[in-house]
Structures are given as structure tokens and as C-alpha cells.
Amino acid sequence: MKRSLFFMGLVIVNLNCFAQKQINIELKQKLDTILRTDQGIREFVSSTTTVGRKDTLAKFLNYPRQLLDTNAWVVMRTIDSLNLIKVEEIISKYGYPGKTLVGEPANMTVFFVVQHSGKIPVYYPIIAQAAKDKELPFRYAGMMLDRKLADEKKEQVYGTQVYRSSIKNPKTGKKELFAYVVPIKDPKNVNTRRKEAGFDSTVEENALRLGVVYKAYTLKEIEEILNR
Known part of the structure; x- marks a missing residue:
């Protein structure tokens, strides 16, 4: 009897596991x-x-x-x-x-x-x-963290966010489009972080995919460029 009850218990557990995977x-x-x-x-x-x-x-x-x-x-x-x-x-x-x-x-x-x-x-x-x-996949949380930080005007972590702004060319005085990778915290190690997070490209490759040549700006440098 105990053996039968044990067997029935195993069946119930297996059925529950199966149901949880549905x-x-x-x-x-x-x-x-x-x-x-x-x-x-x-x-x-x-x-x-x-x-x-x-x-x-x-x-x-x-x-x-x-x-x-x-x-x-x-x-x-x-x-x-x-x-x-x-x-x-x-x-x-x-x-x-x-x-x-x-x-x-x-x-x-x-x-x-x-x-x-x-x-x-x-x-x-x-x-x-x-x-x-x-x-x-963890990289998606990384992308959202980057966007959250960029929106808060803070350094991003994985370098996924690219911004485009209209700025005045100091030489011509005319407006032109300025595209840049939002400044990154500890940029020297960003590609290591990207790899660990599951990204399959470097920050340079990702920037080119988005039509931008990567440059490691600081927040202060970006602020100065945008406020010319």
C-alpha cells in the first residue's frame, strides 16, 4: 500500500512538473x-x-x-x-x-x-x-538599462544608445546633424562587459550598424558640443 501511494505521489509530481512547463x-x-x-x-x-x-x-x-x-x-x-x-x-x-x-x-x-x-x-x-x-536574454535588460541611464543624462553601461541632435557648426554657423554614442562609464572595458552580457558585437561595430563612428565622449564634452 505504501509503495502504491509512493508511486501515485511520483505521478502527481511529474504531472505537476509537466503542467508547469506548458x-x-x-x-x-x-x-x-x-x-x-x-x-x-x-x-x-x-x-x-x-x-x-x-x-x-x-x-x-x-x-x-x-x-x-x-x-x-x-x-x-x-x-x-x-x-x-x-x-x-x-x-x-x-x-x-x-x-x-x-x-x-x-x-x-x-x-x-x-x-x-x-x-x-x-x-x-x-x-x-x-x-x-x-x-x-540578459542583453535586453542591458539595453533597457542603457536607455534608462541615457534618458537620465547619465553614462550608459553597454554603449547601446545612439543620440542625434541638431547643432551649429562653429566654422560655418549652419545647423547640422550630430550623431554620437551616449557617453559610457568605464569605456575602456565596455566591450568586455558587452561580451559578458551576451552582445555579439563590439561598441564600435554596433555604432557603425547605427550609422555612427564611435568616439568615447565624456558627459561634459557632449554638453559643450550641444550648447555651442
């Missing part, structure tokens, strides 16, 4: 859709997106192509606002929906939506915890 399909599908809209509108505005691909994206996003051609940035703000409402409801119910609950890449959805919102200070702690728990 993906929430309904939630996953919802997050997949949110992620596609978040990334889709950004792909639409990319200069490298082909005409045919833009037609496909417009159809998926359910916006007239002509409207997107003229007001894509306005549409992006609308999509971002709606997506934020959705993910805040999800967070309030489930906490951070990580890899265990919704699989990949749905586990990245909340990160992207929050990253594109004004609520990074509110949700960064739960995203950092999700990364610590391996429910989200």
Missing part, C-alpha cells in the same frame, strides 16, 4: 501579434525596406499604404500606445511573461513595447529580474 498558447499568440506590430511599423519606416515588403506590412498592420507613406511616425505612436496598454494588462495578470510561460520570441514582446515607451523607469526592475531568472 506554454500558454493563447497568451503566446497575443504577444506574438503585439511583437509583429511593434517591429512591423519600424520595419516599414526603415530606408532599406523594399516597396513590395512595405505593401505586405501595410496589409498586416491594417493601415492604408498611402497613410503610412505620409504619416508612419504618427501611426507608430498610436501602435505603441495601444501595445503598451495591452502589455500593462498582461504584466498585471502574469508578471513578466517569460520564456517558461510563452516561449521564444514571445518572451521578448514586453521588453520591446516598454523600450519604446515612456515607462522604462516603471518596468525596468521586473525586466531586469526576468533577465536574472533567464526568462529573457
Whole structure:
């Protein structure tokens, strides 16, 4: 009898473990859709997106192509606002929906939506915890930390954030675009930190990908340049 009860106990434990590993399909599908809209509108505005691909994206996003051609940035703000409402409801119910609950890449959805919102200070702690728990790749928490610090006019840690500002050329007196990597804390060791965090490129390579030649400015140097 004791042996039978022991066996039944093992079965119950195994069933519970199996249940805990089950993906929430309904939630996953919802997050997949949110992620596609978040990334889709950004792909639409990319200069490298082909005409045919833009037609496909417009159809998926359910916006007239002509409207997107003229007001894509306005549409992006609308999509971002709606997506934020959705993910805040999800967070309030489930906490951070990580890899265990919704699989990949749905586990990245909340990160992207929050990253594109004004609520990074509110949700960064739960995203950092999700990364610590391996429910989200750690580099995403690193990217959000960098954006949080940059928004606070502080040095970033991993060098992921690039800013662009209009400044006056001291020689010509004309306005021109100045693009730069936001100053980094301990820049000499940034690529070591990037590697440890899971980034697959150096700060120099990442900057070039974003159209900027990396230079290790200090906060004071940037302030002086922007206030010319």
C-alpha cells in the first residue's frame, strides 16, 4: 500500500512538473501579434525596406499604404500606445511573461513595447529580474538599462544608445546633424562587459550598424558640443 501511494505521489509530481512547463498558447499568440506590430511599423519606416515588403506590412498592420507613406511616425505612436496598454494588462495578470510561460520570441514582446515607451523607469526592475531568472536574454535588460541611464543624462553601461541632435557648426554657423554614442562609464572595458552580457558585437561595430563612428565622449564634452 505504501509503495502504491509512493508511486501515485511520483505521478502527481511529474504531472505537476509537466503542467508547469506548458506554454500558454493563447497568451503566446497575443504577444506574438503585439511583437509583429511593434517591429512591423519600424520595419516599414526603415530606408532599406523594399516597396513590395512595405505593401505586405501595410496589409498586416491594417493601415492604408498611402497613410503610412505620409504619416508612419504618427501611426507608430498610436501602435505603441495601444501595445503598451495591452502589455500593462498582461504584466498585471502574469508578471513578466517569460520564456517558461510563452516561449521564444514571445518572451521578448514586453521588453520591446516598454523600450519604446515612456515607462522604462516603471518596468525596468521586473525586466531586469526576468533577465536574472533567464526568462529573457540578459542583453535586453542591458539595453533597457542603457536607455534608462541615457534618458537620465547619465553614462550608459553597454554603449547601446545612439543620440542625434541638431547643432551649429562653429566654422560655418549652419545647423547640422550630430550623431554620437551616449557617453559610457568605464569605456575602456565596455566591450568586455558587452561580451559578458551576451552582445555579439563590439561598441564600435554596433555604432557603425547605427550609422555612427564611435568616439568615447565624456558627459561634459557632449554638453559643450550641444550648447555651442
